[in-house]
Amino acid sequence: MSKKYQIATIEGDGIGPEVTQATMQVLDEACGKGGLHFEMLDGGANHYVKSGHVLPEDTFDACRRMDAILHGAAGMPGIVYPDGTEVGNDLHLRLRFRLDLYANVRPIKLLPGVLSPLRAFENGGIDYVIIRENTEGLYASRGAGVLLRDEFASDSLIITRKGTERVAKFAFELARKRRGAQADGKARVTVCDKANILRAYAFFRAVCDDVHRDFSDVEIDYAYADAITVHLLKRPDFYDVIVAENMFGDIISDLGAATVGGMGISPSGEIGDQHALFQGAHGSAPDIAGQNLASPVATILSAVMMLRWLGDKHGDAGITQAGDRIEAAVGKVLAEKIAVPRDLGGQASCTEMTEAVCKELAA
The missing domain is CATH 3.40.718.10 (Isopropylmalate Dehydrogenase)
Known part of the structure; x- marks a missing residue:
């Protein structure tokens, strides 16, 4: 030191x-x-x-x-x-x-000697990282949502170019440092969103695409937030680095933790x-x-x-x-x-x- x-x-x-x-x-x-x-x-x-x-x-x-x-x-x-x-x-x-x-940053890694509920991946087949944007997304409304006459409540989903660019850059840089996905050794960043439904998530994906232009050595991949919950159970070895909006990242990181032994x-x-x-x-x-x-x-x-x-x-x-x-x-x-x-x-x-x-x- x-x-x-x-x-x-x-x-x-x-x-x-x-x-x-x-x-x-x-x-x-x-x-x-x-x-x-x-x-x-x-x-x-x-x-x-x-x-x-x-x-x-x-x-x-x-x-x-x-x-x-x-x-x-x-x-x-x-x-x-x-x-x-x-x-x-x-x-x-x-x-x-x-x-x-x-x-x-939430590493999802199956440790030696730990029993995974995913039996097919018990010999070290799970090792990826979820990068959750931490200051924007749905949680940006913390303390600022609207509750109107105990009849109506709303919170805003906030996505900015600056916030997405920097977290995407963090994810691509991390993928460069790792050894690639367990299944094929490829450096890969998966963008997790709901770009098919909401403009905010389509914008999140588009900004990630823009950042990817500076990382041609890293593959880019896309997954909708609902679909990825299936993929993390069926083929976790495909993933290397996943980048997601705040709330989606919060949810899928706990799911990932359950596949490698739990939150403890x-x-x-x-x-x-x-x-x-x-x-x-x-x-x-x-x-x-x-x-x-x-x-x-x-x-x-x-x-x-x-x-x-x-x-x-x-x-x-x-x-x-x-x-x-x-x-x-x-x-x-x-x-x-x-x-x-x-x-x-x-x-x-x-x-x-x-x-x-x-x-x-x-x-």
């Missing part, structure tokens, strides 16, 4: 503190004590109850200033705003919009030009919080994404290699059944999973 990195760390709610502490332990093992400095910060639904702020300004300032953001989970049942929307989700939504984290082992990153946030794709699971039952795997793999992002941004091969070592250690632990979390049919506690990964790193 060429430098010491400052990590803005928000444990959040429910199982958030447990999986965050577990991930910090793994990162210290892989990067060496002192390689990363974790600045512990307030935020989340429980903090909102205590202070009236889901994202305090000093937390936001630290997130903006530091090298990356590591987040556990946020949200608690019943803690909602007056309009009924969840307080916990607002934490990373505020960070997303204020730091312009426009690319939501699914990482995510929210990435902009200058800042990035990393967290497991799962929720705060308050029903098992504080019982040492949570799987830390999703957060650990999100930290792998964080290390690779830092490595790319700073030209630091050492921190990239640390991420590769963590992913390999997780794969070995699962493949050899050294420890298997409960959501994958095992009995390993959060502590046992963490210790097993750390032991592999130290070997």
